[in-house]
Amino acid sequence: MVPALALEAITITFVSPDGARYTAVRDTSLRVAPGEFVSVVGPTGCGKSTLLNVAVGLLQPSAGRVSVFGEPLAGLNAKAGYLFQTEALMPWRTARANVAAGLEFRGVEHAEALRRADQWLQRVGLRGFGDRYPHQLSGGMRKRVALAQTLILDPQIILMDEPFSALDIQTRQLMENQLLELWSANRKSVVFITHDLEEAISLSDRVVVLAAGPESHPIGEFAIDLPRPRDVAEIRLTPRFIELHGLIWHAMREEVLKSYAQQQLH
């Protein structure tokens, strides 16, 4: 089967203005099947976000190929939606207008775009909040708006860069469950970047572990055979989850320590 997203032998080297080179990612390959939920975990600073920026076409890799449903990627990835770690909503647009933005950019009629935006706001539990501006919403609500803004375009591939890392643990579990619910209703390929191993296991079909940077690369891949539908809070207590967690953590621990030691050096 043709993968929805294939990163092949990707190397990303940044050159700073003074000529210093920094290779964030070296020789990394990642394939995501249609409808598959893949999490990428790794210690901070291991180039996870960089990899995602390459997948969406914001960044050109120094070497390697990106292909989307078999086609080589040129420019921005039109089949992908991207959920940013930081605030990405347009602060001058209301929640409704933010959700409708993508449709309007693609030429959907204004009234129709707003109507569909309202449906999506309802779907993410923000019915009645359409007229609020982002600064009038809490962090969790803004994330829901961002989620609706991305999903309304029905992208074949959803790229998520630690989308829930800024939320408190309760809000986060609510959002994770909501994400799973939306995803199971309409299965797309998901690449979910996180540094939280529990989050990765409870959401994914497969977890890819990256080594500590620089020159990060995958050091392990684990299929998550937990049954679906899942409740992210409850599944953490099952024996299989704990077993998987122990397995992956064992592979990760050394890298986390390495990354920590490197940060101490700087």
Next chain:
Amino acid sequence: MRNSSSTRLLRLWQVLLLVAFLAFWYVATSPTLLPPVYFDDPNKAAFFFGEPLKVFERIWEWFTSGSIYAHLWVTLVETALAFVIGTASGLAMGLWLALAPTASALLDPYIKALNSMPRVILAPIFAVWFGLDIGSKVALGVTLVFFIVFFNVYQGVREVSFTVVANARILGANDRQLLRHVYIPSAMSWVFASLHNSVGLAFVGAVVGEYLGSSRGVGYLILQAEGTFDINAVFAGIVVLTAFALLLDWAVTLAERRLLVWQPRGGETEKI
């Protein structure tokens, strides 16, 4: 409630301060109330500093006879034109240079030079170019307003959050949509931040232009009064201008509140 009563107290003190100032002005300049302290002639203080009652008499006369309205209107039209043209051109230029790094690098030293130049000195040249009618006043106002807006927009566009731009692009915005839905709204908030300044400067441009040579406007009135050593009329003109400037500032505040609803204001706690 405590808050509103303390605000009222503050207002009361502000009014008292004004009254005290006017009383001091009145007593110090009256030819009969005090013996001359500094000047040899009791009328000299009034000659140099005017007399508050006569100043208000003059203002009253201007408004009741209606002679001031034509002048106020001219000054207002000059201010409005300078403001609109200066803001529009500053916005356009700021957007263009912020989004075209090559042009920006090329023009950078010239823009800096033009901005550092004391532009009020251009007034006589504008009088030659555009005549003594409103054209030269508008031109002066435009040069003052343009740079304020230009620099704010330039800065504003360059400081648009990278994430917001990237997100809009991924959502499918093309360059034109990016300009219309991301760069311009973002720049507009910077334009509004400079609005008080630019309206004030448009007004300065109009009045200074009139003062340097004109046949109409409040600046012209002041110039006339000065020519005949009518210090009371000069002060009356200044008071009218000040009141007018406050009115413009207030109008800007109203416009700002309506147009920038999306920006958080201090003390707003509507989060849920």
